[in-house]
Amino acid sequence: MFQDENNDAVVVEKEYVDETLVCKDCGQEFVFTAGEQRFYDEKGFLNKPKACKACRDAKKNAGKAPREYFTAVCADCGGEAKITFQPSSDRPVYCSACFEKRKKAQD
């Protein structure tokens, strides 16, 4: 009977092979790459990802509050200006085009 005398001492590094999984959210196939599998093992994650990266990212972002936009009238061209802050009456608001124009003019 053949017996490898170093049997116990040999630590076989696990071979990672890209694996194709199906996303439970969008139904698309995605690759659980060897690198990701190694990462999961290192972190001690027992479960394979159930969703593709796009869906996971979408979920991550969904947790964040959506950015709120206010609409104001551009003080320059009179067009619609989308701003990320509450417009106040004492400060003129510009649309992005006019804002860029003014910024350039200041240089």
Ligand SMILES: [Zn+2]
């Ligand atoms: Zn997906």
Ligand SMILES: [Zn+2]
């Ligand atoms: Zn404008």
